[in-house]
Amino acid sequence: MRTLLICLFALLSVTPLRAQTVAEILSANAGLIEKSSRQTIAPVIDALAASGDPMAAEVLAAWQEKALAIRKGDGAFVLLKTTSDGYEVRDLTGATLGTATKTDVTELKPNAGVRAMIATALVQFTLSDPDISKRQAALDSIAKDPKPEALLPLRAAIKLEKAPTILAQKQRLEQLLTLRFDADPAARVAAITGFGADLGLDLRAALNPLVVTKRLAASSPPDGNIARALQPGRDLSQTEAYDLLVAAGLALPRLTIEAERAALLANLTDGMVGGVALADLASQAARDRAYTALEAEGRVPQAMTDAEAKAAVNDFQFYDVYVEPDAAVTSAASAALTSIGYRVDFMQAADLALDGLSLASIYFLAAIGLAITFGVMGVINMAHGEFITLGAYTGYVVQQWVPNYTASILIALPLAFAVTFAAGVAMERLVIRHLYKRPLETLLATFGISIALQQIFKNIFGTQARPLTSPAWLDGALSFNDVVSISYIRIAIFVLALVFLGFFLWLMKRTRLGLEVRAVTQNPGMAASMGINPDRINMLTFGLGSGIAGIAGVAIGLFAKVTSELGTDYIVQSFMTVVVGGVGNIWGTLAGATMIGGLQKMIEFLNPSNTLAAQTYMILFIILFIQFRPRGIIALRGRAAGD
């Protein structure tokens, strides 16, 4: 089929004027060109385009930009270039002829229609331009604004294309244009089916205009490509159906409350309107009665009441009609869109899973410090969120001193750990140490620290958000196709979360410190009698948990706004993550983060307009979940469970 079309195009190009120079074509058609109009000029433009003269493109471009002229002396065509005092003149082979003044030449002024035709003819020259970037730009401009005229030049250009990547792009674009603009419906259907369930956005953009419908009311089935008949009350509301009738001029507009009120007021005489007393007009029924009376007297325009409107709707039928007239094309296009839809759904599920995973890793990162202080030690630290903020601000301060973003992040991570580790140790020594075994008091005291810290941040850094810029190599996203993509920052956070999971497991299971921590949390008295110093272990463990919060703060600060309230946004979710997962077990925290992150993304997907609602439902779900598994997803058993 396509070969046939290309042959057709080739035939079209073989005009009687073939193999002439540009100058010959122009002088042969001088009359036509001087009085050029859209109806008559096409053969001349085609001849120029097909002449094979290397100057053809330049001459066409000059003609389009009104820089082609006839010299008054001999009637020869020349190219002009405006200078300060007249024109620089070249002949049609490009040789310079000197200068001329305005009076020496007659400029050709093609009208807008002709210029558009020239522009179309020029497309094939840029499409075959020796410069590959120009070819690419021409393709991009066609793809951005597809027009039927681009089809033939594009096909011509495919034959000449050597570069494989551009060739592939040209062929794809040619197919996209074919399915929209080709004159032969069979060719269009072939093009549509040729794509299969391709996921490209460009394909969907090309297919969607084919299945656009318009809604109309008619007394008998209309001509054209009917998508479906509509039933008022089922497919569209009575009001919508009636509005369609009004829009089509098949019914009178309905009476609005405002119009009725104005009409009644206008006809108010001696406290009576249409036989109803003014004081009685305090109900809609009375007003309607008065209006009907006025209608009967002919003093107000006729208007439909509800019952009349309903009857009118029943007299007509309503249809969705495709704008595209060819049924074969529309059915192929809608079938293609459906099968694409299924694949897009599948890919969206994959994308959603990736989103959920990245949110889960953020929650995990925010919660892993808590998994140590709360999960292992059983200390409720409400200031944990402020430690996250402290880490983020540390990153910000480092970036003020170290302008290189990569270096500053590499410095900020350990520094944030050090700063929050110190803060955690100080807090443990000064406050928490005195409150072990009194969890409610711990909660309140650490909350006091939390509000104090928050206000201190506000006093130092102000209330506006501070930027924490990620290095350039973390910009952008890894995209698998037009649907599935994930930004590099999120991948980095995922990796960081994995690293911390590994670190935590190694620390707890493989080091002396981890052994001592487990011993102290399970039985401090026994641990102490074995020569472990519980004070030192508690201090180190708490510092460690806080330090990890600081590192999480740097990571979160890379994509969230760094304000004094940064931590508050994560603290409740973090506690939820630990509680839902199961206290005292890192795998539980991981499971909790995965569940909360995944579910939140899923709820957001079901109700995309409203992320606030998603969080609300998420928390409700957690409250219900705790009903069924009060000790979390992974509950510790036996001696490790403690009390």
Add this chain to the structure above:
Amino acid sequence: MRNQKSRLIFVLVLALFTILVTIGAQNGLVSTSFVKTLGKTLCLCIAALAMDLIWGYAGILSLGHMAFFALGGYMIGMWLMYARTEEIVVASLANAGLPATPEEISQGIASQIFGVVGASDLPMIWGFAHSLPLQLMLVVLLPGLLALAFGWLAFRARVTGVYLSILTQAMTLALALYLFQNDSGLRGNNGLSGLQNLPGVTAGQQEVSLWFFWAAAAALCITYIGLSAIVSGKFGSVIRAIRDDEARVRFLGYSVEAYKLFVFTLTSVIVALAGALYYPQAGIINPAELAPIASIYLAVWVAIGGRGKLYGAVIGAAVVSLLSSWFTGGRAPSIPLGFATIDWVNWWQVLLGLSFVCVTLFAPKGISGIFDWVAGAASPDRKGAPLGRDDGSLQEQEALK
């Protein structure tokens, strides 16, 4: 018997205070806005009393009670806003030539109230807003039922201690986030406003503020007497026992969950009523009032005042919230330090947070500990024996019998 005495002292002090403020207000010594502040403070004292019952006596640290406070405010606010808007709409339609139809009035009210969130229909939940008795019923029912449902779920699953605190905090957060949406039906972010204008009342704010002040004082008085009766009876002994050792109370045959649920629901309703008195004085309510931090402040007041002492809760709420408004109102003098100035608007939170840490660490009895210390001579000598397992909470009944 001593409890009776403290009850009498409390009522006398409150009555004296009310009379002084009334006289002051009528002679222009106390400004209208300060009367409002005092009235609001009294409402916060009621909430603190309820918080003391559930935390100080029953040992349940709920970080969600201010949500019920705000819900009560929302419920009364709906009526205030609806009735007030109705007055305005009817007045404006009266000049329009034709007598207004009911449809026009309700349409006018809906677009007045909801124009700000881009809607023009009254949502379902405003169905009762036209009637004060129905809406007053909602003030009690909605927070009560919410507390009942939440408490039933939580206590049934034996969620205790800090887990319950976190869960109640999550509940507050969920409610706040829900109300922040524009399509929640309660004007989203904008909240309800203009609540200080009572419909059908022509008296000026000066008088209205006094009415509310009296109402708040009376409500505080009733709440105090009621709660002190509850905690001094057998019921009080059981809930204190639950606080001290839940498992033993259960083994003794008491239904711990039922007691907890009752206390949780009762305090929620008390707090909601306090909220319904508070917000007409504040004039505006929005979802920020439900932020988890508000409920934590409630706990802060009770802790600073002294847990397990009803008057402690009242003192704590009054002292801290009045100090707070004094410091944040910019009236406290700044302290120049040479290199920097301590501006209390910015540093009050820090002071509050740190003093809170200090109270928790060094004075678990709070301000009311001073009273104990003064009255210490009259207390029985327990020969140094501790008051109980949790020395952060007090068992005055046992200590004083």
